[in-house]
Amino acid sequence: MVQARNITKSFQAQIVLRGVDLFVEKGDVVAILGPSGSGKTTLLRCLNFLETADGGTLEFDGETFQMGHVSKRDIARLRKKTAFVFQNYNLFSNKTALQNVTEGLVIGRKMDKVKAMEIGRRALDKVGLSDRYDYYPHQLSGGQQQRVGIARALATDPEIIYFDEPTSALDPELIGEVLTVMKQLAEEGMTMLVVTHEMSFARNVSNKVIFMEDGRVLEQGSSKEFFENPKEERIKAFLQTLRGGA
Amino acid sequence: MSDRLLGIIVDSFTKILIPGIKVTIPLTVLSFSFAMVIAVIVAMIQFANIKVLKQISRFYIWVVRGTPLLVQLYVIFYGLPNMGIIIDPFPCAVLVFSINEGAYCAETMRAALESVPKGQIEAGYCVGMSYLQIMRRIVLPQALRIAFPPLSNSLISMVKDTSLAANITVVEMFMATQRIVARTYEPLALYIEVGLIYLLFCTVLTGLQHLGERKLSVTAERRKDPWYRHVISQSRFRRR
Numbered sequence: 392m393v394q395a396r397n398i399t400k401s402f403q404a405q406i407v408l409r410g411v412d413l414f415v416e417k418g419d420v421v422a423i424l425g426p427s428g429s430g431k432t433t434l435l436r437c438l439n440f441l442e443t444a445d446g447g448t449l450e451f452d453g454e455t456f457q458m459g460h461v462s463k464r465d466i467a468r469l470r471k472k473t474a475f476v477f478q479n480y481n482l483f484s485n486k487t488a489l490q491n492v493t494e495g496l497v498i499g500r501k502m503d504k505v506k507a508m509e510i511g512r513r514a515l516d517k518v519g520l521s522d523r524y525d526y527y528p529h530q531l532s533g534g535q536q537q538r539v540g541i542a543r544a545l546a547t548d549p550e551i552i553y554f555d556e557p558t559s560a561l562d563p564e565l566i567g568e569v570l571t572v573m574k575q576l577a578e579e580g581m582t583m584l585v586v587t588h589e590m591s592f593a594r595n596v597s598n599k600v601i602f603m604e605d606g607r608v609l610e611q612g613s614s615k616e617f618f619e620n621p622k623e624e625r626i627k628a629f630l631q632t633l634r635g636g637a
Numbered sequence: 638m639s640d641r642l643l644g645i646i647v648d649s650f651t652k653i654l655i656p657g658i659k660v661t662i663p664l665t666v667l668s669f670s671f672a673m674v675i676a677v678i679v680a681m682i683q684f685a686n687i688k689v690l691k692q693i694s695r696f697y698i699w700v701v702r703g704t705p706l707l708v709q710l711y712v713i714f715y716g717l718p719n720m721g722i723i724i725d726p727f728p729c730a731v732l733v734f735s736i737n738e739g740a741y742c743a744e745t746m747r748a749a750l751e752s753v754p755k756g757q758i759e760a761g762y763c764v765g766m767s768y769l770q771i772m773r774r775i776v777l778p779q780a781l782r783i784a785f786p787p788l789s790n791s792l793i794s795m796v797k798d799t800s801l802a803a804n805i806t807v808v809e810m811f812m813a814t815q816r817i818v819a820r821t822y823e824p825l826a827l828y829i830e831v832g833l834i835y836l837l838f839c840t841v842l843t844g845l846q847h848l849g850e851r852k853l854s855v856t857a858e859r860r861k862d863p864w865y866r867h868v869i870s871q872s873r874f875r876r877r
Contacts, residue, residue: 441759467767475763481756485778495764498774547764 392417392582393438393551398447398458400433407433408444409606415551415584415599420577422593422614423586425603426629431586432478434603435553438584439475440466452550471500474544478556480536482528488515488539489524492546500547507546514542518572534565541572552576554585570596590633594618602626646826649817653810653831657838660809664727664799668734669792675739680746681772694743701740707801709733714805730802734795742791749784750776782853789846793839800835810834 393415400408407430415421423431437444437458444458451469461469482491489511496507515524518538528536537557544552557573558566570589574596577583587593593600593614600617602610609623621627679697682690701709714729724732753776761771803812814831818824 439763441762467765470763471765473763475760477756477760479754479756481754481760483757483760483775484754485775485782494761494774495766498770499761499765499767543760543764 392419392452393584394450395438395458396448396450398434398437398449399445400430400437400442401445407606408437411447411603411606411608412611413438413601413608414611415582417550417582418580419599420581420583420597421585421599421601422597423584423601423603424588424590424593424629425609429603430606431603432555435475435555435584435586439470439473439553441475471547472550474547474549474552476537476540476544476552476554476557478559480528480533480540480560482536482539482543484528487525487527488520488531488542491528491539492543495543495547510546511542514546515539517545517575518542519568532565533561534568537561537569538572541569541576545576551582551584554583554587556586556588558587558589602629642823642826645817645821645823646830649814649821649827649830652817653813653827653834656808656813657810657834660727660807661796661799661838664730664734664802664807664809665792665796667731668738668799669795671731671735672738672742672791672795673788675735676742676746677777679739679743680750683743683747684750685768698740698743701737706733706737706798707804709737710801710805726802726805726807729805730799730807734799734802738791738795742788745784745787745791746780749780752783753779785849785853786846789842789849793842793846796838796842797835 395413398408398411411434425431433442436442447458449456449458492511492514493507496502497504518541520538558569570592577596597614600614601608610626679694682694710733713733757775758771761775799809800811802809810831814827818827
């Protein structure tokens with residue numbers, strides 16, 4: 392469904408992505424792992440054009456785009472098929488939880504308000520926030536805010552959801568509630584691309600793993616294979632330090 | 638205090654207040670409204686980084702902030718007729734005050750726009766909104782809330798700055814007072830009197846500012862909120 396080839400990106404003198412390939416099939420839950428600064432987040436942001444890649448091609452739903460020069464209209468069209476969950480939630484502070492979810496429907500997609508509210512409520516129910524419709528972001532805990540973020544992503548009925556370190560800004564005791572929601576989505580067959588440091592999620596929920604280092608993909612394959620039978624020495628070392636840490 | 642002086646003070650109160658209501662207030666309201674329109678547009682041009690327009694905006698702010706308001710009034714009112722452009726005193730005052738205040742308020746607005754977290758703009762894009770939709774629905778409402786206290790400040794300054802319009806023959810409160818002084822030779826009492834009337838106007842505005850801030854404040858929202866009250870009562874309970 393999503394095939395990206397040879398994505399390159401640099402910020403001034405610093406090269407962040409050195410030709411990354413990525414393949415996601417419908418229903419895949421792909422975890423992108425790797426040390427800090429390896430380009431994981433930039434990769435995700437390039438896929439949704441929050442950053443403009445220097446080069447590479449993106450095939451989405453059979454359409455091919457040159458990532459370096461895509462028209463604004465194509466970007467807007469592509470974004471309507473995808474959704475993004477941010478590390479810092481990025482909820483609209485002047486909107487309630489429900490308004491956060493419906494904003495993209497009513498304003499971005501010109502959907503009827505009553506219908507949008509219905510979809511919004513259902514999305515919030517799904518992430519376990521039925522009693523928080525009218526709360527403003529500052530009245531919610533981090534975990535609740537991130538679940539609103541996920542509901543906002545779900546409501547637009549996307550073909551794929553990109554998650555950028557969805558639990559990294561959360562207190563340890565709040566991570567669970569967010570992961571539970573993500574796991575539930577995975578089980579329902581949602582296509583997800585997740586930049587994460589949560590090894591349990593990568594091992595138990597995702598079916599594919601991409602390991603990145605220094606702007607390159609070191610390994611891309613099934614998550615079972617990755618954890619049980621890593622080929623690269625570097626990945627063995629990475630997994631080793633995690634075990635040591637845990 | 639002599640009866641004569643008391644008589645003058647009482648007598649002139651309405652004579653000063655009426656031009657205040659008829660000229661000073663409309664002058665302030667009109668100029669500030671136009672200034673706000675200019676400010677929002679100029680701030681958004683800079684915020685959106687529109688190439689040539691941004692340079693023009695910076696130039697406008699540079700010139701207006703770098704020259705005295707009185708000089709600007711003189712150039713437009715006494716200078717432009719040299720080029721055949723003659724504007725009546727009141728519209729001229731509105732024009733100059735709008736342009737002048739617009740430059741200051743533009744900087745206030747720009748700072749407020751920039752204080753809204755950029756991530757919310759990205760989130761807006763990701764849920765399928767356009768740039769203008771994001772500005773209108775997400776960024777501007779938050780920026781206006783942040784800019785409200787400094788903009789109130791500008792409005793209060795402006796009420797007093799309108800006295801400069803006396804220099805271009807606009808008969809506002811200060812000019813009215815000057816005329817009474819010329820007749821009665823009681824500058825001390827009358828200038829204090831007009832000062833007190835300005836103070837009265839600004840006091841009303843300060844009161845309005847407090848009301849507005851309370852309406853906009855986040856804490857007010859919280860106080861209304863049942864869950865917040867619940868948390869407060871819980872924490873009291875725990876302390877016991």
